[in-house]
Amino acid sequence: QLVESGGGLGQPGGSLRLSCATSGFIFGDYAIGWFRQAPGKEGEGVLCISRSDGSTWSGDSVKGRFTISRDNANRTVYLQMNTLEPEDTAVYYCAARTHICGGRYWYTEQYAFASWGQGTQVTVSS
Secondary structure (H helix, E strand, O other), rough: OEEEEEOOOOOOOOEEEEEEEEOOOOOHEEEEEEEEEEOOOOOEEEEEEOOOOOOOOOOOOOOOEEEEEOOOOOEEEEEOOOOOOHHHOEEEEEEEEEEOOOOOHHHHHHHOEEEEEOOOEEEEOO
């Protein structure tokens, strides 16, 4: 099970931190990715962190503004979102797949992420 939290209203240029709390599987065996779905747009991958060495992979949309980290002791993955833009408004989902993110084009392999959370709404507006 994956449960996202931390969404809400953010200011342009501001920051939010999302959390993905997990249970029911061996956390250390899974890579965790963040995806987002904006109204009227296709879903896109944001960031992914691998299970072992913690290597991270980014989608095309965030360009260094967001970072991902994992706390193995607490079975939680975080998405730190900085320099927010209105275009970041979306429902954010975390998802798990075994072992690795899938390389540079990990975000094209949504089918490989077997478990998904319910999502948390992020709205960026002044």
